[in-house]
Amino acid sequence: MMRLRRDELMVAGGGIAAIALLSLLPLFSDGFVLSFGVNLMLYVAMCTAWTLFSGPTRLVSLASAGFFGVGTYSVALGLDFLPFPVLIAIAAFVSAALAGLVGAATLRLSGVYFVIFTLGLAELIRQVVAWSQSRFAHKMGLYVFTDFTERDLYWMLLALTTLVFGVGWLINRSRLGFALRIIGDDETVARHVGIATARAKIVLFMASGAFLGIAGAIVAPRYAYIEPQAAFNPMISFLVVIMALLGGTRRLWGPLVGVIPFTIVMEFITARFPNHSSVVIGITFLAIVYLLPDGITGRIEGLRDRIRHRAAARNGIEAPEAIEEKAA
Amino acid sequence: MQIIVTGALLGGTYALIALGLTLQYGAARIMNLANGETLVAACFVAFWLFTAMGVNPLLGMVLIAPVAFALNWLIYAWLLRPLVRRAKNRGMLEVDSILATFGLLFLLQGLMLLGFGGAYFSYKFLAEPFLILGEPYGLNRVVAFVAAVIVASLLYLFLYHTRQGTAVRAVAVDPASSRLVAIDVARTAAFAFALGGALTACGGTLLSTFYTFNASMGVIFTMKALIIVIMGGVGDVRGATLAALILGVTETAVASLIDPGLTLAANYALFVLVLLFRPQGILGRASA
Numbered sequence: 001m002m003r004l005r006r007d008e009l010m011v012a013g014g015g016i017a018a019i020a021l022l023s024l025l026p027l028f029s030d031g032f033v034l035s036f037g038v039n040l041m042l043y044v045a046m047c048t049a050w051t052l053f054s055g056p057t058r059l060v061s062l063a064s065a066g067f068f069g070v071g072t073y074s075v076a077l078g079l080d081f082l083p084f085p086v087l088i089a090i091a092a093f094v095s096a097a098l099a100g101l102v103g104a105a106t107l108r109l110s111g112v113y114f115v116i117f118t119l120g121l122a123e124l125i126r127q128v129v130a131w132s133q134s135r136f137a138h139k140m141g142l143y144v145f146t147d148f149t150e151r152d153l154y155w156m157l158l159a160l161t162t163l164v165f166g167v168g169w170l171i172n173r174s175r176l177g178f179a180l181r182i183i184g185d186d187e188t189v190a191r192h193v194g195i196a197t198a199r200a201k202i203v204l205f206m207a208s209g210a211f212l213g214i215a216g217a218i219v220a221p222r223y224a225y226i227e228p229q230a231a232f233n234p235m236i237s238f239l240v241v242i243m244a245l246l247g248g249t250r251r252l253w254g255p256l257v258g259v260i261p262f263t264i265v266m267e268f269i270t271a272r273f274p275n276h277s278s279v280v281i282g283i284t285f286l287a288i289v290y291l292l293p294d295g296i297t298g299r300i301e302g303l304r305d306r307i308r309h310r311a312a313a314r315n316g317i318e319a320p321e322a323i324e325e326k327a328a
Numbered sequence: 329m330q331i332i333v334t335g336a337l338l339g340g341t342y343a344l345i346a347l348g349l350t351l352q353y354g355a356a357r358i359m360n361l362a363n364g365e366t367l368v369a370a371c372f373v374a375f376w377l378f379t380a381m382g383v384n385p386l387l388g389m390v391l392i393a394p395v396a397f398a399l400n401w402l403i404y405a406w407l408l409r410p411l412v413r414r415a416k417n418r419g420m421l422e423v424d425s426i427l428a429t430f431g432l433l434f435l436l437q438g439l440m441l442l443g444f445g446g447a448y449f450s451y452k453f454l455a456e457p458f459l460i461l462g463e464p465y466g467l468n469r470v471v472a473f474v475a476a477v478i479v480a481s482l483l484y485l486f487l488y489h490t491r492q493g494t495a496v497r498a499v500a501v502d503p504a505s506s507r508l509v510a511i512d513v514a515r516t517a518a519f520a521f522a523l524g525g526a527l528t529a530c531g532g533t534l535l536s537t538f539y540t541f542n543a544s545m546g547v548i549f550t551m552k553a554l555i556i557v558i559m560g561g562v563g564d565v566r567g568a569t570l571a572a573l574i575l576g577v578t579e580t581a582v583a584s585l586i587d588p589g590l591t592l593a594a595n596y597a598l599f600v601l602v603l604l605f606r607p608q609g610i611l612g613r614a615s616a
Contacts, residue, residue: 058423060423060426060427105600105603105604106603109603109607111419111422111423112359112422112426113558113603113607115359115426116551116554116555116558117599117603119361119547119550119551119554120547120548120551120592120595120596123547123548123551123592124592124593124596127589127590127591127592127593128590128593130589131587131589131590131593134589135587234547238430238434245427275441275442276438276442277438278434278435278437278438278441279434279435279438279439279442280438281431281434281438282431282432282433282434282435282436282437282438283431283435284431285427285428285430285431285434285435286407286428286431286432286435288427288431289411289424289427289428289431290410290428293424
């Protein structure tokens with residue numbers, strides 16, 4: 001039986017309260033606010049799933065749109081034959097299998113190969129899907145008609161987000177999470193203490209991919225008409241990366257801080273200046289790299305540490321480092 | 329046979345683009361994801377020179393290359409050198425440079441989209457048949473191939489027969505030891521990055537003579553160049569050239585035998601094969 005520390009219980013309590021509060025949103029509003037809520041919740045789920053892998057390993061995955069599209073297509077293809085929950089399971093399974101293949105090909109080598117491979121992955125799948133559709137089905141798109149309302153989608157995405165956080169928390173406590181922290185700090189050390197680094201990374205990438213696939217499956221009914229161009233839109237991958245990095249990936253909840261402002265900004269820009277979105281994304285990327293290398297949460301934590309340090313110095317208590325130096 | 333010749337002609341231009349990237353990644357240690365944007369920008373400049381001023385693209389290339397060299401030097405000096413200074417090890421620089429050039433990719437692509445829109449552009453230059461072994465090929469493709477061979481040969485002479493070129497190769501092998509033999513590593517890295525940009529711009533200029541281009545196709549070409557670089561072995565000039573020819577032929581074969589929509593899939597198939605069997609590159613030696 002797992003034992004929980006007191007602060008962990010408090011975080012868990014806070015989380016449950018937040019989820020309960022968020023789940024009330026559809027009861028109070030519909031229309032624009034709810035639709036915006038679905039957008040927000042979608043990106044929260046996807047960015048958290050992305051951070052699950054890319055946070056501890058520091059490998060930037062640009063394949064989110066690939067998994068998202070696989071999930072969307074799983075629903076679109078099977079909707080006439082199978083119930084929705086089964087399709088979600090299929091989406092998770094296929095995405096995880098895809099992540100496993102990509103991981104097996106690239107994660108045993110240096111990180112750069114992984115980044116390059118994921119860069120074109122969504123486009124690759126899009127080409128293959130488009131080709132097989134025109135070749136075998138002689139049509140470009142698929143219809144998805146369900147009884148789901150925006151409200152249902154919102155709740156499902158909230159449940160997915162909760163699940164991602166839960167799994168992330170469990171992984172963090174497990175041997176796998178411990179192994180990943182060591183890999184993130186120094187991969188050579190990790191290999192020397194006997195961690196199967198490639199396997200750990202592949203397992204985690206599969207989990208992350210599965211969640212991204214589920215996210216795609218959940219929002220499939222929203223599109224009504226699904227074609228490769230929309231389902232495998234590479235912009236999805238880039239937005240996920242940028243929001244997660246903006247928030248900070250050192251904590252699993254870091255991306256939350258980035259998703260909310262950036263979704264609002266993007267909503268504004270696509271409405272007012274649709275031609276400028278690439279420029280804005282480019283500038284945000286550069287700003288993150290040069291000004292916020294650890295994201296907003298990383299910056300806040302840095303500031304907090306400094307303030308504590310100063311407060312400690314003012315109270316005449318020696319900073320921990322100073323004590324260590326004396327001891328040495 | 330026709331497929332092999334067409335593919336090889338295409339591969340010549342690919343080789344120039346990939347040589348640019350391999351210099352930037354191999355010697356300057358910058359994984360430049362905005363490489364394709366340099367290429368597209370060169371396409372547009374060549375287009376503008378030709379249609380507005382009647383400048384022959386081959387002459388245009390002589391104008392475009394120095395400008396691309398200067399601009400890439402500035403990009404390195406202003407944007408990337410702070411990252412090189414900040415990075416504690418090569419892995420960190422890799423992550424930072426990927427993200428920074430990724431941002432640059434969007435910025436440049438966005439600016440070009442604003443300037444030219446998403447439409448496709450092309451112009452007619454030497455669009456007449458040229459017979460090789462009794463089969464007709466576009467003269468513009470043949471000329472682009474010959475020009476690419478000349479530029480690549482110049483690069484080879486430079487890298488292997490001049491002091492500055494030897495310095496670039498030394499930095500590619502080991503920046504720390506290069507310093508011990510009085511090579512200015514920071515300067516040489518900037519030079520290699522700028523030279524890489526100039527080569528890619530040459531590739532872009534040649535590409536524009538026979539290829540229909542638009543503002544957002546840069547990423548696809550970056551992807552192709554990356555695959556070629558990895559196939560050839562990072563920093564390996566001869567390997568990259570061979571890999572470019574293989575990629576050109578494979579792509580042409582898939583496009584003409586199966587479906588033109590599957591070229592990226594063909595690239596990926598090669599990529600996966602290389603990753604699985606020869607991750608050190610087709611001509612590379614296994615690392616210890």
